Amino acid sequence: MALRLREIKLQLDEDEALLPERxxxxxxxxxxxxLEVKLVRKGIDARRKSAILKVYTVxxxxxxxxELLQQQAGNPCLGLAEPxxxxxxxxxxxxxxxxxxGMGPAGLFAAMTLRAGxxxxxxxxxxxxxAERLKDVQSFWQGGPLNPHSNIQFGxxxxxxxxxxxxxxxxxxxxxQQVLRRLVDFGAPAEICWQAKPHxxxxxxxxxxxxxxxxxxxxxxxxxFSTCLTGLVCAAGQLSGAxxxxxxxxxxxxxxxxxxxxxxxxxxxxxxxxxxxxxxAFAIGLRVEHPLEQINRIQYGIKAHPQLGAADYALSWQxxxxxxxxxxxxxxxxxxxxxxxxxxxxxxxxGMSDFRRDAAWSNSALVVSVGRDDFSADPLxxxxxxxxxxxxxxxxxxxxxxxxxxxLLGFLDGTSGDLNSSCRPAAVPADLASVLPAxxxxxxxxxxxxxxxxxxxxxxxxAMLVGVETRTxxxxxILRGEDGCSVSLPGLFPAGEGAGYAGGIMxxxxxxxxxxNQVACYLNSF
Numbered sequence: 001m002a003l004r005l006r007e008i009k010l011q012l013d014e015d016e017a018l019l020p021e022r023x024x025x026x027x028x029x030x031x032x033x034x035l036e037v038k039l040v041r042k043g044i045d046a047r048r049k050s051a052i053l054k055v056y057t058v059x060x061x062x063x064x065x066x067e068l069l070q071q072q073a074g075n076p077c078l079g080l081a082e083p084x085x086x087x088x089x090x091x092x093x094x095x096x097x098x099x100x101x102g103m104g105p106a107g108l109f110a111a112m113t114l115r116a117g118x119x120x121x122x123x124x125x126x127x128x129x130x131a132e133r134l135k136d137v138q139s140f141w142q143g144g145p146l147n148p149h150s151n152i153q154f155g156x157x158x159x160x161x162x163x164x165x166x167x168x169x170x171x172x173x174x175x176x177q178q179v180l181r182r183l184v185d186f187g188a189p190a191e192i193c194w195q196a197k198p199h200x201x202x203x204x205x206x207x208x209x210x211x212x213x214x215x216x217x218x219x220x221x222x223x224x225f226s227t228c229l230t231g232l233v234c235a236a237g238q239l240s241g242a243x244x245x246x247x248x249x250x251x252x253x254x255x256x257x258x259x260x261x262x263x264x265x266x267x268x269x270x271x272x273x274x275x276x277x278x279x280x281a282f283a284i285g286l287r288v289e290h291p292l293e294q295i296n297r298i299q300y301g302i303k304a305h306p307q308l309g310a311a312d313y314a315l316s317w318q319x320x321x322x323x324x325x326x327x328x329x330x331x332x333x334x335x336x337x338x339x340x341x342x343x344x345x346x347x348x349x350x351g352m353s354d355f356r357r358d359a360a361w362s363n364s365a366l367v368v369s370v371g372r373d374d375f376s377a378d379p380l381x382x383x384x385x386x387x388x389x390x391x392x393x394x395x396x397x398x399x400x401x402x403x404x405x406x407x408l409l410g411f412l413d414g415t416s417g418d419l420n421s422s423c424r425p426a427a428v429p430a431d432l433a434s435v436l437p438a439x440x441x442x443x444x445x446x447x448x449x450x451x452x453x454x455x456x457x458x459x460x461x462x463a464m465l466v467g468v469e470t471r472t473x474x475x476x477x478i479l480r481g482e483d484g485c486s487v488s489l490p491g492l493f494p495a496g497e498g499a500g501y502a503g504g505i506m507x508x509x510x511x512x513x514x515x516x517n518q519v520a521c522y523l524n525s526f
Contacts, residue, residue, distance in 0.1 A: 002081035003065065004040065008056040012307045019056060027072060035061040043196030044308065049301030052308070085174035087513070089117040090520035098519055099124065099242050099252040101229045101266075104158020105505045106496025106512035107258035108212055109179065113516035114256075115219050119523075122250065123216065124227040126263075127155030130206045137162065141424040146344055146401065149226065153262040153342035156225070157209045159471075160505045162340070164332045164353040165200030167192055169506035179509045186211035189355070197312070201355025229259070229266060232273055232492065239491030254491045254519045258512060260498040261474040262342050264383050276479045276488040277379035280500055283329065284389065284440060285367035286432060286467045287337045287349050288408060289422060290458070295333070295362045298457045310334035310357040313364070317450045319443045324369045326447035329472055331364035333357045336422040337466050339403050346390030347403050348470050349423070361422040365469040366447070368440045382475025389435060393468045396430040404430030408463035412445055421464050435467045474500045484518030493519055 008022050019039075024031045041057035059081045062068055072078045096119050100111045103125040111123045126149055127133055133155035136147045148154075152162040167183075169176065180193050183200070186208045192198035200208060217223060224244075231243030232255070241251045259266045271277055292310055293303040299311035310333030317326050335353030342348075351363045375385035396404040405427035407417040414433070421427035433441045452459040477500030479487045486492040495501065495508075495515035502508040 001065065001083075002036075002038075002059045002061050003068070004057065004059050004079055004081040006057045006077040008058060009045070010054045010056070012052050012054065012305060014054075019058065023058060023060065027068065027078070029062070029068070033062050035063075039194050041194050041196055042191075046300055046311075052300060054307065084177070087175055087178050089113045090517045090524070092118040092520055093524045095120065096253040096523045097122070097251065098254045098256065099250060100256045100258065101242075102158065102258035102260055102263075102496070102498070103127075103156050103223075104258060104260050104496060104498075105160065105509035106498075106502065106515070107158075107256065108216070108512065109509040110256045110258060110495060110512035110516040111216055111221050112182075112212075112219075113513045114519060115216070115221050117516070117520050119520070121221045122252070123221050123223045124229065124244065125156060125223070125225050126228040127151075128225055129213070130156040130161060130209050133161070134206065140401070141338070143401070143425055146341055148342060148344060149228075151342050152338060152340040152350065153260065153471075156213065157205065158260050158508075159262065159340070159350075161205055161209065162202055162338060162350070162352050163330070164335060164351065164357075165202055165205040165355070166330070166504065167198040167200065167506050169504055171507055171510065173510055175510045175513055176506060179506060179513075183208055186215065199353070199355070201357070202352050203354040229257075230269060232275075232489065234489065237490065239489055253523055254493060256493045256495050256512070256515050256519065257478065257499060258496040258508075258515075260496070261471055263498055264343075264387075266498075267380060267383060267476060270478065271379060274488060275486055275492070277476050278479060279372055279375070279377060279379050279381050279475065280477050281369055281371035282382060282475050283325075283327075283367035283369050283472045284386070284436070284468060284470045285365060285444060286436070286465045287351060287363050287469055288366050289337060289361045289363035289464050289466070291462055292334050292360055292362050294457060294460075294462060298455050310362060312362075313455060315451045315454060317447045319368075319446055321446065322439055322443050324439070324443050326366070326368050326443050329365040329367050329469075331362070333362045334359045335363055336361065336424055337363050337403070337427070338424045339401060340471070341390070343387070343390070345394055345399075346387060347393035347397060347401075348386075348390050348468060349403050349466050350469070350471070359422065363422070365472065366444060366465075367469055367472055368443045370437070370440070374437065374439070379476050386470040386475060389437070389468050390470055393435040396435050397428050400428075402426040402428045403466050404428060404432060404435055405464060405466040406430060406432045407461070408448070408459060408465050409461060411465050412448060412459070419464060421466055423466050427464075427466050432465055432467050473503055474498050476500060483522065484515050485522060491522070
């Protein structure tokens, strides 16, 4: 059985070919004793900027395994490697037709799992294929009109298609490695399987999506783009069909609802049909951006190094005066800020990076928690709240499609100044206090000096703010039971980030897989 060794360290300029030698030194072995050395994890330790280290976890085999474990009994970094965990989709006992709504990570992996189990699968997406979607987005960035059905929020791949393609997740689940391996199968870089903070980048993610779609179609999944779920059909108290585009009935035995966090018309339809929803907390705020080299200097002490990617950061602070959390979110090193609106008359911003993360700026959301006390207990109260501040941002930017921006120092003291931003299509000067609730503005202003203490140089003349960031997560939850079904409609399976049960590419994909298996359990019970 393989052994796993953690905390193997190399200097920044040392070659990874030295790893077997370092393993042998740490364990009192000869290099020739090591068999089948495999890299499991690679990270960076930049706590001492004068001595940045590369840190590895590896797996390997030796002939005298038990003897080595006894000799190293006090070594907390050495242990048995966990056997690889595999996931087998549940097989459907009968022929069943399942509709999957949404081609974000949850919908794509649900469709893949359902089909592998033998279900007949129809996968629908209100937006367009990724290549056509990219043209619509680029047209909008160049000053063209917003397409409400094909934009940064809607289309093949979901909202994550125009992001950093982050694959980090807080959940510790055996499906994590399986999802990563499947992404590699479809064209993602192999290093995502061992990087401490894996990412694909928006540019490579688009290619992965095309490969995934072609595989689904080859496996027999029917895919329809520019098709919207507009109603649900019930019979004998259970879901029996879907209404598509208002007039097309599609009979089905179950439906996986993976619409994403911006499908506001879908939320309204669900409420009108009596599906149980509840509002939930989320966060809103602004995007902050700094020159790439400035963040590198703050985090690494140097502006660049061939062994170091663009630096990232994570900040959080509890505003005890307001009882709110303030934190950075979805940090995009070497990226750009983009207008990610999905409704005409509103502005919402997000961050995006390509795989190389080599753009001139680095950006992150800086957001403040909000909840029912800020809007209402009505399930759609959070949607109304989001829309209001997106509309205020649109007005503040001149109702043109640009986003409102302000130098960070100007935001702190209420003054204007020169605005220099990567924002697409553009950022225009505005008073950002006018596009946020007063309590959010106050918490941000109290938090920024705290962040400066942790990252010297974070608050300075080169830092810019652009607003508003409102879609950090779904503003509601579509309630489901332990069996995955909607609590009010058997056969309906809410899944992913838009249903309020995930937060990012990885957790959404895993939730989609789990939902597919729950569909199989449900239908096999008849």
